Amino acid sequence: MPPAVEDPHPPDDRRRRFEEIYEANRVQILGYALRRTADAxxxxxxxxxxxxxxxxxxxDVPRDGAARLWLYGVARRVLANHHRGERRRSALAADLGLRLRTGAAEPERNLADVGPAFRSLSEADRELLTLVGWEGLDHGEIATVLGCSRNAVRIRLHRARRRFARALERANAGPVGRPLPTAARIPNGEHP
Incomplete structure (x- = not known):
């Protein structure tokens, strides 16, 4: 058994250093973020x-006065990710609004029947359909979440979609041969 390698920075020293960096820079970094975001x-x-x-x-945090500059660089990248996320959310909201406005004019499907049809499904079916439609996960990601194989996900999802289609037909929601909205399709062109 090899000898244990000593940590050059014991946990107490590490925590103390972090706390010093935090106390010395918190106000400036918060001000930087406040000036660049929509709300507190x-x-x-x-x-x-x-x-x-x-x-x-x-x-990696510099030990001299450059720690604040390093933190500004990190905050800048965090803000860039934040703004990209906001743009994606805004685009999705605009897309959904457009779909709802244009979809409301289509008499083929009564949206009031979708909720009850969806709620009539088993918890397992609802979970699968929401992991695909709302969370945007692919088969592999769903398999990881559920702790099963990709093939099991594919089969279960196919069956859940079929049961949902039948529930919509029973709810007199109109024909279900139309494709689902983009957000509800399986990513990467995978098919059940």
């Missing part, structure tokens, strides 16, 4: 993510 909650999230990165990469 977003700024607090940016601050938390910045210092989480600092904790994880504490050995």
């Amino acid at each position: 909650q977003d700024a607090a999230d940016v601050l938390a993510e910045t210092f989480l990165t600092a904790w994880r990469r504490l050995d």
